[in-house]
Amino acid sequence: MPVLLAPEQAPTLQTLLAEANVAGLDCIPVETKDKVQPRIRGLGSLLSAGPDEISFLSNPRMQAQLPQSGAAVVILTPTAFETLKAESYTFLPVLCSEPYLMYALLAQWFDRHRINSLPAGIHESAVIAPTAQIEPGVAIGPHCVIEDGVRIGRGTRLGPGCIIGANSILGADCLLHGRVTLYHHVVVGDRAILHSGCVLGADGFGFAPDPRQESGAWAKIAQIGGVVLGNDVEIGANTTVDRGAIDNTIIGNGVKLDNQIMIGHNCQIGDHTAMAACVGVAGSTIIGKRCSIGGAAMLSGHLNLADDVNVSGGTAITSSISHPGRYTGVYPYAEHIQWQRNAAVLPQLATLRRRIRALEKQES
Amino acid sequence: MPVLLAPEQAPTLQTLLAEANVAGLDCIPVETKDKVQPRIRGLGSLLSAGPDEISFLSNPRMQAQLPQSGAAVVILTPTAFETLKAESYTFLPVLCSEPYLMYALLAQWFDRHRINSLPAGIHESAVIAPTAQIEPGVAIGPHCVIEDGVRIGRGTRLGPGCIIGANSILGADCLLHGRVTLYHHVVVGDRAILHSGCVLGADGFGFAPDPRQESGAWAKIAQIGGVVLGNDVEIGANTTVDRGAIDNTIIGNGVKLDNQIMIGHNCQIGDHTAMAACVGVAGSTIIGKRCSIGGAAMLSGHLNLADDVNVSGGTAITSSISHPGRYTGVYPYAEHIQWQRNAAVLPQLATLRRRIRALEKQES
Amino acid sequence: MPVLLAPEQAPTLQTLLAEANVAGLDCIPVETKDKVQPRIRGLGSLLSAGPDEISFLSNPRMQAQLPQSGAAVVILTPTAFETLKAESYTFLPVLCSEPYLMYALLAQWFDRHRINSLPAGIHESAVIAPTAQIEPGVAIGPHCVIEDGVRIGRGTRLGPGCIIGANSILGADCLLHGRVTLYHHVVVGDRAILHSGCVLGADGFGFAPDPRQESGAWAKIAQIGGVVLGNDVEIGANTTVDRGAIDNTIIGNGVKLDNQIMIGHNCQIGDHTAMAACVGVAGSTIIGKRCSIGGAAMLSGHLNLADDVNVSGGTAITSSISHPGRYTGVYPYAEHIQWQRNAAVLPQLATLRRRIRALEKQES
Incomplete structure (x- = not known):
């Protein structure tokens, strides 16, 4: 499970979007005026993200999970947001035309801000x-x-x-x-x-x-x-x-x-x-x-x-x-006995084709 | 080849069984009263084990090798022992209901008692x-x-x-x-x-x-x-x-x-x-x-x-x-030319099925 | 790309052949009397080798590239040399009955004479x-x-x-x-x-x-x-x-x-x-x-x-x-849709064979 940042290290949504985002990706938080800017301690999937985490919806098949998400913030497309509107939800939606790419960039941000296991400088044993x-x-x-x-x-x-x-x-x-x-x-x-x-x-x-x-x-x-x-x-x-x-x-x-x-x-x-x-x-x-x-x-x-x-x-x-x-060229798997029965015919395929041809000649 | 323990480090059969065995596995040496307790310097297969090694029989197909074994001791099932009885043999039989598992445990014992290549303590270069x-x-x-x-x-x-x-x-x-x-x-x-x-x-x-x-x-x-x-x-x-x-x-x-x-x-x-x-x-x-x-x-x-x-x-x-x-789903191998001849028919399978159907219609 | 040796480290052709060659491989430079013994700084393919490199022709299908080679020296079979003779070329030919093996040995020579990345002696951190x-x-x-x-x-x-x-x-x-x-x-x-x-x-x-x-x-x-x-x-x-x-x-x-x-x-x-x-x-x-x-x-x-x-x-x-x-036993690949269509017939092969048999019986 991803590790949560300590609360004092967690960025506000605004900071996170500013630092993770790069030119050309528009991400618009909805209804920010009514809400306190949440601090985001981590990134989780729709159902696992907690009240101080950010999540995202990119696969339309996950739309049904959206209202149940306990995340603080969810990144989603304007279309997914339209579909959601009739339902009640507790997170702050952020609209983005590329939520999967935005997720990639947010994950990069969190990865950069974890304990960095690589030492700075040159170790004396090198x-x-x-x-x-x-x-x-x-x-x-x-x-x-x-x-x-x-x-x-x-x-x-x-x-x-x-x-x-x-x-x-x-x-x-x-x-x-x-x-x-x-x-x-x-x-x-x-x-x-x-x-x-x-x-x-x-x-x-x-x-x-x-x-x-x-x-x-x-x-x-x-x-x-x-x-x-x-x-x-x-x-x-x-x-x-x-x-x-x-x-x-x-x-x-x-x-x-x-x-x-x-x-x-x-x-x-x-x-x-x-x-x-x-x-x-x-x-x-x-x-x-x-x-x-x-x-x-x-x-x-x-x-x-x-x-x-x-x-x-x-x-x-x-x-x-x-x-x-x-x-593609993959042998379709089957239950072993069925595979065995059919695979035994493979070495006879050329013969079978000949027999079909012979039958066809007799017919004509 | 497994390395033999030095004679002075080799356990008696009794010690070996006591230390390798764990609750629930019964291993009964046969006829111990007539024999000196052998010291066991290693573990080998039926035919490779020498007169200071222990061996085992778990696969019934190996039963024919049993009388020729030069091992000091052989672990075997009571059934295998019954089959053996008519024949002459030189090893000490040990009856065990699970000889393959017993072999695993004995091999673990010998593995533990070889030169341990891992240092104790924490190396100064770590x-x-x-x-x-x-x-x-x-x-x-x-x-x-x-x-x-x-x-x-x-x-x-x-x-x-x-x-x-x-x-x-x-x-x-x-x-x-x-x-x-x-x-x-x-x-x-x-x-x-x-x-x-x-x-x-x-x-x-x-x-x-x-x-x-x-x-x-x-x-x-x-x-x-x-x-x-x-x-x-x-x-x-x-x-x-x-x-x-x-x-x-x-x-x-x-x-x-x-x-x-x-x-x-x-x-x-x-x-x-x-x-x-x-x-x-x-x-x-x-x-x-x-x-x-x-x-x-x-x-x-x-x-x-x-x-x-x-x-x-x-x-x-x-x-x-x-x-x-x-x-299972494995393409059966064949001599290359045969494979080639039959594999060439694979891209026509759907067509062949259609031709068979057509023939069947004509028949009916 | 292979690194060229510095000119002062580059061997003459004579030295190279003497040091790379071993008993039983005959390599005869042609027309050496008219030419200055070139110094060989590296080994390249026919078309990439420059005027201070050696190259080779072992695959007859590459014969057409031979006259264009800018190499200083080319190793080739007497047969390839015969074929070449009508054409103009700038390299020094070296006849050898096994040009591919000779190439292997020359490449070994150059590999040995590059900067040796392995230290001599025992490093203190070992x-x-x-x-x-x-x-x-x-x-x-x-x-x-x-x-x-x-x-x-x-x-x-x-x-x-x-x-x-x-x-x-x-x-x-x-x-x-x-x-x-x-x-x-x-x-x-x-x-x-x-x-x-x-x-x-x-x-x-x-x-x-x-x-x-x-x-x-x-x-x-x-x-x-x-x-x-x-x-x-x-x-x-x-x-x-x-x-x-x-x-x-x-x-x-x-x-x-x-x-x-x-x-x-x-x-x-x-x-x-x-x-x-x-x-x-x-x-x-x-x-x-x-x-x-x-x-x-x-x-x-x-x-x-x-x-x-x-x-x-x-x-x-x-x-x-x-x-x-x-x-051989490899499933022939195809465009995915074609593969899908034909692979779907594989689980019916035994049945198809039976249907062909039935048709044959009806015919007879």
Whole structure:
């Protein structure tokens, strides 16, 4: 459950909206004149928010919960407010054309104002190479290791135990949670969020058969490319992005990768593409902008996916996709015995088609 | 191979049974009067155990191996012992109604009595916030980081390099192997076993489209919920459990998660549910008690699974399941050419059904 | 992009070939008498390599790019050189019967000669048990932890934050990148490359039902086996190899595992088998030599795979395979609506087969 701010630290609604809001989002509190400006100690869902919390309604299917909300304030669309009007309610409504986005911004505000677990400054146990260039306002947690030639931009914060390999570059205002590893020669843009256990720049998987050794033996293809991340990228916990074989692996601006994703060497991922957890992308595949890849989907190597492609969770993409749209390939589950009965017919599909053709010929 | 205890450290059978056994498990050594009480230096399988080791028979299909066992002692059911009697054997039989459970308890005993790699006490290189509350008997390994407001219960042991984020709570008698990360505000019950590289409390994957930015850009939804684990939970290596968006992600008592599992934000997993490796559970899915989820299965978000549901490995569950039972959805593999031939018919299934209908109409 | 060496550090072609080449690979520079021996500052692909870089042609489909290459030197087969001859080109050709292998060896040379991010010697922040045996020439990075009874062979290098559990053994000339975890009693052969976040020796997933506790509760089966890796093994980032229940988990010589692979307890993997990322192998499965397992494939437990088996990516192997060959089982993806239409027929396959049979009977 979200932690409530102490009453003396809680902002008024006015302050909260002023500080969370940014240009272009209009949020209009209704009926403020009759009410004392409430202090907002936290943010909750419609039914869980208490009398000193703010909540929101973005999904119209939740409209029925609205009158019962015990929140101090609820953000909602003018339409939802119209629907509500006949009913009694106790919260202060705030009208906003984008309540879901407003919720995102409010949650960011509360997240920023909790106890900040990242230390300011550079912890004495961090090991920092003399040739590293650390800009002002950088925070480096305990037991971090910053190797030769690293550059870290203004305002970037590193949790405990991060390793930044030689000659890697972190932009400004990045947040690295604990235990992030960057190998050497990895470039990260501004405002990245990298989660614990993610590894950027490990070797891509490349081997050449070596006939001079015993049958089947491999010679390693050293991976001498790098990894380049654009700005505003988020990388989930235990996700891995491999370095390129010769050229770089490239992650575009605004790309969001969930946990335990694997991006093979020399992939290129277009701006604002989002991938849910456990996706695997084999080497050299190029994915367009604004794609969404569902959880546990798998993409073969050396493919091209157009912009705005949506891959369903659990789907194996084995060939290039040149048109936007939604693509799926998931075996429908069933009770085990039913599945067994029907799956047994799969190896006969080509035969069945032939038998149907034969029947059709006899008919005609 | 399990390491044998030095002879002088090895327990007698009597001591071993007394210390490993717990109320309710009856284990009766047979014919002890004729034999010297053997000292037991280790535990092995029927065929690998030597003359100073204990073994067990739980799977009736292994009965044929029983007479050849060179073990000093074998735990077996009275039924297996009856079957054995006609044959000659050299071990000392111990009758037990639950030999597999007895094996589990004996293995625990030997595991406890090996060289304990976790240091007692708090290593001088650990960085511990002054506001952290550490109960007596806690062991904290080298290079751990314990942040503000953390509480760690009596007898809990942390391997090297663990990070416990601000205000998180660890119960009593937990075992954290090296390099475990807890983010802030994560609650772990008593007797948890957390394996290396697991991450509890990273941000759930939540973004709101932000029309104020360039097309396709996302605003982060800060994840202000937490993670709460019950008692007796085991979490595998490199498994990730994300924190809730607003409310908590909840892992019930006795839940066992294998390696490289991903639990999305706001999931709830019922007591004693077990998941094999590489499972992915998308956000807000609720799983009942005593479920078993096979390896690499994938569950979509916002589903409800009843108690006692068994999902086969590799199955994608895309809708809620309201009845106990076994559910499967796996494409049967075949030699590549055969697969290719039959898979090519899949995109014509609806057409084939229509053609069958047409033929049936002509017939009638 | 690969970093170029400073001109004064760049080798001549002669030096490079002499140092990278090893017995049995013939590489013959053509027409060297007319040309100044170029200095080679880096290695690039045919189209990206500049006038002080070396490149190669191994895939005949790239032949058309060859004349345009701006590289100083190109490694190619005599056949490719014959094909080229009619065209004009600016690079120095080097004939080699195995250009792909030669590329692998050249890339290794450049990788060795970049700034070496791993420190020589033992960093003062490393915590090393007095009973550990460290051979000469071992490098141990900051914040490593080497526990009791560990042995580390000559020339092995450990990046920052590695943990080597009690009584584990690392062979000679291994390279452990940062944040590798070995639990206790793990044995690694010579020349291993272990990537960041991999975990060797975590507990296998084993539990016995415990009827003495509440319904569904599990007793842990302590995992008292170990893990043994042969020589020349590479393990990818965040891959996990569990320790055996009683006997060892065994990884053969020359095995190559990509990132985020999971190897269950008591598996045995034959020499030179290679697995792409995200593969899961359940416990006690035995895989032959020289197998290749495609990305995100899944193997059930207790199976046997013959030597030289090739499993396609995304395939679930649920039974043993006794013959070499390629095996596949992937649901073909399609546009979502088409998939939906055809997938809806899958639960009727057995019925459809019956209806076809009925029609056939009526016909005859």
